[in-house]
Amino acid sequence: MKDKADIYFNGKRIGEAAQPDLYVANVRKKRRMGLLSIQLNAVYYPEFREVRISTDAGRVRRPLIIVENGKSRLTEAVRAKVDAGQADWSFLVAHGIVEYLDAEEEENALVALREDQIGKDHTHVEIDPISLLGLSAGLIPYPEYNRGDRINYGAKMVGQSIGVPTGNYLLRTDTKFNALAYPQVPLVETKTSKVLSEFPEGQNIVIAVGCYDGYNMEDAVILNKSSIQRGLARSFYFxxxxxxxxxxxxxxxxxxxxxxxxxxxFRGEDAYKDLDADGIINPMSFVTSDSVLVGKISPLRFLTTEEFASDIENKRETSVTIKHGERGLVDTIFISETTDADQLFKIRIRDARQPELGDKFASRHGQKGVVGLLVNQEDMPFTGRGVVPDIIFNPHAIPSRMTIGQLLEIIAAKTGALNGETVDASAFDHMKDEDIRKLLKRLGFRDDGKEVLYDGRTGKAFTVRIYVGISFYMKLDHMVTDKIHARSRGPVTLLTKQPTEGRAKRGGLRIGEMEQQCLIGHGAALTLKERFDSDKAFMPVCTKCGMIATHDVAKNRTFCSICKESSIQWVETSYAFKLTLDEIKSMGVYPNVQVEEL
Amino acid sequence: MSDTIAHAPLRWPVNGQSLPPKIEQDVKDYLARSPMPPEREREFRERVREIYERILYSPEEPVGVVTAQSLSEPATQMTMRTYHFAGTAGIQVTLGLPRMLEIFDARKDPRTPTMKVYIKKEYQTLDHVKRIAENIKDIRAKDVISSVLIDMTDVLVKCRLNLPKLQSLEVDPERLSKLLKIRNTAVTVEGDALMVRPKKKDITVLHKLKYTVLESHVKGIKDISQVVVSKEDGEWVINTLGSNLKKVFELEGVDYTRTRSNNIFEVYDVLGIEAGREAIVRETAFTMDEQGLVIDVRYILLLADTMCVEGGIKPIGRYGISGQKASPLVRASFEETKKHITAAAVKGERDPFVGTVENIMVNQVAPIGTGAYELVGRIPGKK
Known part of the structure; x- marks a missing residue:
């Protein structure tokens, strides 16, 4: 055991400390007094007997209120100053009331969640319990009622939600973005979502926790078709x-x-019919895959001699077209100039998107699902008061994932809707669940949030009471229109003559090695051959030398360019194999193909 | 290709039996437990035969591929589960995926070789078994030495012997000087002092010599670091860490008909290829079973057979089965493409296109399953 602790400064050993605890305390004291940079952090690891001091970039740091001798440094006097506008954030930092800790220094800290919980060992107190969470996780209501991983998933999905991207998105020319048609402030708010109230990420919808002919199994959701027609979860794609x-x-x-x-x-007269006389498309024209937006011709590359300069045959077509698989209306046309004084054209396309089968939705509790069925309002279940849910959510999604926060949100939002006010559900700091239930009871509902529902198709009441309420739902940036893909015939790659890969290139779905093994395993030899016929080719083979012969299409003559004879057999192989033979030849190896009569 | 048609499905009866002996016995046992009228019994037997014939593999069914799939699917499960066992305490025997790799790669030195030594009936007393166990355990000089000193002036390594320990091991201190075989040294014992003198008077070798002395073999079988005597199924057995079948078989009282090792190559060396094959099957089955994975033994049998057909143990992979296939194109398509193509060119190899993979490469019907058969007919009027 070392008797003295090593001191490392940004990873470099600079000295020793006999009393490392005191040493680190001293460094921190000086930092709080302003003698050292506030960006400096010091930590002592007793198990290694090492002191580490960091001032380098890339550490994640967060602010905490300093606690000394069981008392918060943010005293009433300081609060008064802040309220009076005499002290701002930099004042608090400069006067050692608030300090930033990095991940390492947090190891030495004991942080109280709230001021009333400060004990004698605490070194810091949270500014507010919600500051434990980041931006996305801060948007989740009742987070402490959910399992930790669900908060993670929820925070991740908040980031994928379609809402209001920026305040000025109609004036922007981002390559692509989505915007929600009728964004709403959540009925169940958090401190974070109040700050972001101008940029909501979803809508409050009526939710029923139940099943409907199994169309919401495996996390699917059932949407009310009439709600969609009224604009629920409608978004625009730009x-x-x-x-x-x-x-x-x-x-x-x-x-x-x-x-x-x-x-x-040249794409043919038809392709340019939507263009105005100036060669630019008119606003509000409907465009689909491969429609021309701006007609443009460029001079041929590497050909700058004057005699050809004006010749129309030496120009090439370089128009801007819509990407394959996309569609929309021409929204806005921006014409500007670059710093090089070249004219710049930007055409923004807008596509209105109603939710459809397969679109992805999620609540804020890490509960995601795709649309499994759209049901007309008259066929949806309804409550005794005539309320029809917008979404039917499968109860099986709850027990294993234990997202109790979502259940709380549903009844809290229900009280909020009945009272006409929002409900605060910030982490560790909100109305108790019993109080929500009491409130619901006072408003004339069952306190467990359940109601009798009637089947819209038969008019009969369901034998069980169903959990109905309001929940904030987000439409996520994963829509079928962006992903749907099928191919029968289509483009092939130049080198192998095999089908291209990927939706953007109208590609096929590859029968890979493992799929091939499956077909072999079933003994389906003929199916297997048929599957691999995509690059079927016929090659002429010289029966004398076994090399690939030449076929002259113009003279309709086949001959071996080595033997000068015409004893040729046509052989069916995959083009990839012909390519392999060529590559073997390029190695200097002579592949002799010996053909037998079948 | 037409001669594949000659493969008639291999079926029972063989030796006049309508079903394999095991199933025949099961049927008899069942009938003994629940007797039925002769009419029903005949129906029952007929039904068993039907089911048996249905589960037989059809001719030309690609059992190799099915084997590969049946073994690798649970193996992927293993990969996902292995990490959960990391850091568990106890005697560490290689298990799970690393062990499977060891078996299939036919590694000569498994990470944890172990033995289960069975004892003959006449020696089934705890005393006897303990003595045998003592004779198996590898005793090094460091186990009987209490302290070591390097004497620079006299140029020797001086050790103090732990005499009670030596006595318990039944090693006479005088005899120890003969037991320790250390090259280019003279070993002498005086009372509890063991002295090792290098023949050349050179103090530079002393430090190294100290460790050679400590690690030198005194008694028992080399590299068997642990022995555990325990009672299993009513008899005493010795479990060891470290394996040396040949030496153990020479010991008096060891039942060499049942004693096992998990070192496949050692089993093969000592007992021959059939025992080696059996070891592969046992070890694979044990590893799968230990992980709670269930696969039919026949897949393991097929794999073990494939590894052993040539009389030695061949690994699966580049230097074994896949790398030694007959078709140069198939070898080239697996690994080391360039090497195989050049080698085939130098030898002037000919690929007869009889296998599955080669035919898929050139997009021809592969001679497997439905592709193994051709219609043979004669058109009237034509020769």
Whole structure:
């Protein structure tokens, strides 16, 4: 055991301390007095007998109120000063009332959650219990009633929600973004969501916890079709396309116009019919995959000799088109100029999206699901008061995940809706659950939140009472329209003649090695061959030398360029194998293909 | 390809029995427990035979692929579960995925070789078994030495012997000088002092010599670091950490007909390939069973057979089964493409395209399952 503790400064050993506790206390004292940088953090690890002092970048630090001798340094006097506007944040930091701790120094700290919980060993107190959570997790109501991992998932999904991206999004030209049509402030708020009330991320909807013919099994949800038609979870998808009218060496430049026939890459008259006379599409025109937005022609590259400069055949078509699989209305057209004085065109496309089967939704408690069924309002269940739920959520999602916070939110929002006010559900600091239930009872409902529901199709009451209330729901940025994909015929890659990969390239779904093994395992040899026919090719093989022969299409003649003979057999193989033979040849190895008559 | 048709499905009866002996016995046992009228009995037997025939693999069914899938699916489960056992206390025997890799890669030195030594009936007393166990355990000089000193002036390593320990091990201190075989030294014992002198008077070797002395073998079987005597199924057995079958078989009282090792290569070396095959099966089955995974033994049998067909133990993979396949194209498609193509070119190898993989490569019907058969017919009027 070392008798003295090592001191490390930003990872470099700088000395020793005989009494490391005192040493670290001293460093902190000096920092609080302003003699050392407030960005400095010191920690003592008794198990290693090491003191570590860090001032380097990249440490996550958070502010806490300092506690001394069981008393918060944020005294009544300081509070009064803050209230009077005589002290601001920097005052609190400079006067050693608030300090920032990094992850290491937190190891030496004992932080009280609230001022009334401060004991004699506490070194700090939270500014507010909600400051334990970050921005996204801070938006979750009743978080302490949920399991920790659900808060994580919830925070992650809040980040994927479609809401109000910025205050000025109609003036912006981001490449792509989503915006909710009718955003609402959550009925069950937290301190964080109050701050972000101008940027809500979802809507308050009526939720019933139950089943409906099994269409919400495995986390699916059932939506009220009529609610959707009234605008529930309707969102807009914006994408901005841009192009430059460039100028090149030799005085040539791009032209923004409707391309004329004869230009290299001309798409046909029909493709340009939506363009205005200036070559730019009109606002409010409907565009789909591969529609032209801006007609543009550019000079051919590497061809700058003057004799060709004006020749129309030496121009190529470089119009801007809609990405494959996307659609929408032309929303706004921005015409501007770059710093190089090239004309800049930005066309923003807007696509209104109603929720559809397969779109992803989530509450704020890490409970996500996709739409499994849209039901007309008349077929939805209804309460005795005539309330029809917007969403039917499967009760099986609750027991294993233990998101009690969500159940609380549902009844809290119910009281809020009946009272006409929002309910605060910030972490560790809100109305007790018994009080919510009492309030609900006083408002004329059962205190457990359950109600008798009637089946919309038969009019009969369900034999069980069903948990009904209001919940804040988010539409997440994972919509089927962006993902749906199928292929029958389509493009192939140049090298292997096999189908392309990925939705953007209209690709196929690969039968991979393991899928191939499955077909072999079933002994389905002929199915297997058919599956791999995508790059089927016929190659002429010289029966004499076994090399791939030449087929002259123009003269309709097949011959071996080595043997100069025409004893040729056509062989069916995959193109990939022909390529392999070519590659083997490039190694200097002679692959002799010997063909037998079947 | 047409000669594959000649493979008639192999079926019982063999030796006049309508079912394999085990199933025949099970049927008899069942009938003994619950007798039934002869008519019902005949129906029952017929039904058993039907079920048996249905579960037989059909001709040309690719059992190899099914084996691979049946073994690797639970193996992926193992990968996910292995980490949960990290840091568990107890005698550490390699288990789970690392052990499976050891078996299938046919590693010559498994990480934790162990033995289960059975004792002959005549020696089944605790005293006897304990003595045998003592003779198995590897005793090093460090186990009987209480302190070591390097004497620079006299150029020797001086050790103090732990005499009671030596006595309990039944080693005479005088004999110890002969037991310790250390190269280029002279070993003498005087009372409780053991002296090791290097033949060349050179003090530079002394430090190294000290450790050679400490690690030198005194008694027992080398590399068997632990022995545990325990009673299993009513008889005394010795479980060891470390394995050396050959030496153990030479000991008096050891039942060499049942004594086992988990070192597959050692079993193969000492007892031959059939025992080696059996060891592969046992070890694989044990590893799977220990993890709570259930697979049919026949898959393991097939795998073990494949590893042992050539009379030695071949690993699965680059230097074994996959790397020694007949078709150069198949070898090239597995690993080390360039090596196999150049080697095939130098030898002038010919690929007859009889296997599955090669035919898939060139997009021909593979001779497996439905592809193993061809229609053979004669068109009237044509020869």
């Amino acid at each position: 994408r901005t396309y841009e192009t430059l009218k460039k100028r090149y060496w030799g005085g040539q430049e791009d032209a923004i116009q409707i391309p004329e026939p004869g230009i290299k890459g």
